[in-house]
Amino acid sequence: MRSTKLYQYQLPVETGIILRQRRLKQREGFIVHLLDNGRSGWGEIAPLPEFSHESLADVEKELRHWLDIWQSGQSEHLDQYSPSVAFGLSCALAEIEQTLGEKGNYQTAPLCYGDPDELYAKLNQITGEKIAKIKVGLYEANRDGLIADMFLEAIPDLKLRLDANRSWTLEKAVQFASKIATNRKHRIQFIEEPCRTPELSRQFALENQLSIAWDESVREPNFLVKKEPNLTAIIIKPTLTGSIQKCINLIQQAHQQGIIAVISSSIESSLGLTQLARFAHQYTPNTLPGLDTLNLMQYQLLRPWQGSTLPLATLDSEFIWDI
Numbered sequence: 001m002r003s004t005k006l007y008q009y010q011l012p013v014e015t016g017i018i019l020r021q022r023r024l025k026q027r028e029g030f031i032v033h034l035l036d037n038g039r040s041g042w043g044e045i046a047p048l049p050e051f052s053h054e055s056l057a058d059v060e061k062e063l064r065h066w067l068d069i070w071q072s073g074q075s076e077h078l079d080q081y082s083p084s085v086a087f088g089l090s091c092a093l094a095e096i097e098q099t100l101g102e103k104g105n106y107q108t109a110p111l112c113y114g115d116p117d118e119l120y121a122k123l124n125q126i127t128g129e130k131i132a133k134i135k136v137g138l139y140e141a142n143r144d145g146l147i148a149d150m151f152l153e154a155i156p157d158l159k160l161r162l163d164a165n166r167s168w169t170l171e172k173a174v175q176f177a178s179k180i181a182t183n184r185k186h187r188i189q190f191i192e193e194p195c196r197t198p199e200l201s202r203q204f205a206l207e208n209q210l211s212i213a214w215d216e217s218v219r220e221p222n223f224l225v226k227k228e229p230n231l232t233a234i235i236i237k238p239t240l241t242g243s244i245q246k247c248i249n250l251i252q253q254a255h256q257q258g259i260i261a262v263i264s265s266s267i268e269s270s271l272g273l274t275q276l277a278r279f280a281h282q283y284t285p286n287t288l289p290g291l292d293t294l295n296l297m298q299y300q301l302l303r304p305w306q307g308s309t310l311p312l313a314t315l316d317s318e319f320i321w322d323i
């Protein structure tokens, strides 16, 4: 006996996060609850504006279609559906099938949007491996370089992940690199997509002895995981990528070639984020995931993130409703 429930949610977002061109005022998506012979599974489907290609309306249609089929006892290959749908449904199914472990990796790389004092405060709370992630390319490249180098100098056991989201010209990227002391460059674990194109990012990395990671590239058609000089990691954002199985394939291809796979957030609610923490614990146990986005929201949804003091919105709250 199978039954399903579909909910929609809307959560207010702290001060309005800027995604590419757009200011996000609220995070919206769907929640599915699947029941199968007394077993239960939850999934969050939340396409990210400016990043996902599917709209909320597309997602609702796909979900209703899949839920009908599943309820009648059939199944369909999830990766025919939009990535956010495939990921959320695969989480719900994995909970039913008990293939997603309970234990999560809640130690994530603290994320800094440019205020050094804020990052100092966060770093002081870390007990394990000191890795932080700084968004670069939002301000002057020289300034980004000075700040990154200052952190590396001030905290000798710190490693940095930087994320430029393809924003630099080669010249800007070189300006950034010129501010990093040569003997500290190896403590930049990677820069995600420094330049406008992958070709320029490769050239930049080689010429400036810096490591890079693919993020946007991973989601381009025909992407293949391939070791290349100076490439240390690929970033996997499951909501933008697809089913758990598709993400596992990418992780395995990376690991076989000695490339780090970093599980990263697409600003899901605490429901999706805790599932990502569990997924990361299970499939990338030696890597700190990039999931420090819960505090962009004013509430958690249905499940608490370990250690978070944000209020928890439940099914009877104003933020979630049946559809």
Ligand SMILES: O=C(O)CCC(=O)c1ccccc1C(=O)O
Pocket: 051, 109, 111, 133, 163, 165, 215, 264, 265, 266, 267, 289, 290, 291, 292, 293
């Ligand atoms: O990867 C992380 O550490 C946090 C998530 C993050 O940076 C992100 C979240 C949503 C959309 C884009 C990005 C990005 O990598 O630029």
Ligand SMILES: [Mg+2]
Pocket: 163, 164, 165, 192, 215, 216
């Ligand atoms: Mg990125």
